[in-house]
Amino acid sequence: MSRVAALPLKTTTAEALLGMLSLRPMSGYEIRQTIEWSVGNFWQESYGQIYPTLKRLVKDGFAEAKEDGSRGRAVYRLTAAGRKQLRAWLKTPSRPQVWRNEMLLKIFFAGQGGPGTVRSQVEAFRELHAGELRKFAQIRTRLEREYARHPELPYWRMTLAYGECESRAMVTWCDRTLAKVTTLEEVADAS
């Protein structure tokens, strides 16, 4: 019944790190940087998760640590068991994350705040996704130029297309919603 060390067991952090190490051996620091510019759009990890998890991966035999002389740097590489574990995970069904959407909640209760509430919320949301689309366009250019012949490029393109598809849909919804808001405001003004 003792309250033990308790590193998370059901987490996908471990699997995310296995995936990262499958690209190439890396240090914890490098993993974080790489996550940021590669999958940062749909995944993030903090050092507070990365370092303890890496140690657990070594303990479980899924990764090996190797001291990198120069700095106080530990480079981790996948073991055969780690690669097997990663492949097994790739085959498992993904649990859909049940998200919370604060903006939608505010719109749902907009009866208390009026059309103006909706307008400012939706305008900010539109700006957010318009920005995402610009970012995706840049990433796409860079991806096609720098990894033109990389065997995994087709898969990376798919994840990028997901973001583009979603953000386009969001912008569309924003425009339609703003049009409806205008109508509501006109009705309110007329009365």
Next chain:
Amino acid sequence: MSRVAALPLKTTTAEALLGMLSLRPMSGYEIRQTIEWSVGNFWQESYGQIYPTLKRLVKDGFAEAKEDGSRGRAVYRLTAAGRKQLRAWLKTPSRPQVWRNEMLLKIFFAGQGGPGTVRSQVEAFRELHAGELRKFAQIRTRLEREYARHPELPYWRMTLAYGECESRAMVTWCDRTLAKVTTLEEVADAS
């Protein structure tokens, strides 16, 4: 430095409950049921959050509890301060939730698993969103029929349209992705 009771302070649960109580006075149990069928698609609360938060709302003067004779039932109603608090919250910018997408992570690493990995992941995801679209269609019918003249209907429609818009985009992405997967499989077979 003592480890105190510590009910969450920055949570939006309190505001979500204020919103629910703005619809009508409710018990904790009722709030949960109502959340499920109204905003369940983009918001959920567990009893473990609801009951302690309701007590805090009373303590902070945002709600009043009234015993409902029949059962051991406490019905909460919004106070003027509570309504003011809700309106203030509606005006604040919404923090975008940074979500994690396990499916996209698996696709990103699909080099380790091959096109088959992507296919099964995407097929499941397509089924999920096709189901969502059917559910949304039902909700829309019910909404237009049962709340035809409700003053907040326009806002409720907007949140529904969001889900429809997003799920349609997801289905589109799935279809495009599955087409690409087929191409990849053909290339793999040919070699």
Next chain:
DNA sequence: ACAAACATGTAACCAGTTACATGATTCA
């Protein structure tokens, strides 16, 4: 000489879910 980036790590906190305990009421 100093800033920026590299590099590792942990304790405290946070927002939430799950599992469980308890009991009343309704209805077939």
Next chain:
DNA sequence: TGAATCATGTAACTGGTTACATGTTTGT
């Protein structure tokens, strides 16, 4: 009478982030 639903509540756990502490290396 017994199952389903109504109703309230909490302790333990979970999966994470943030803030902090510490020190090295590189480049200007």
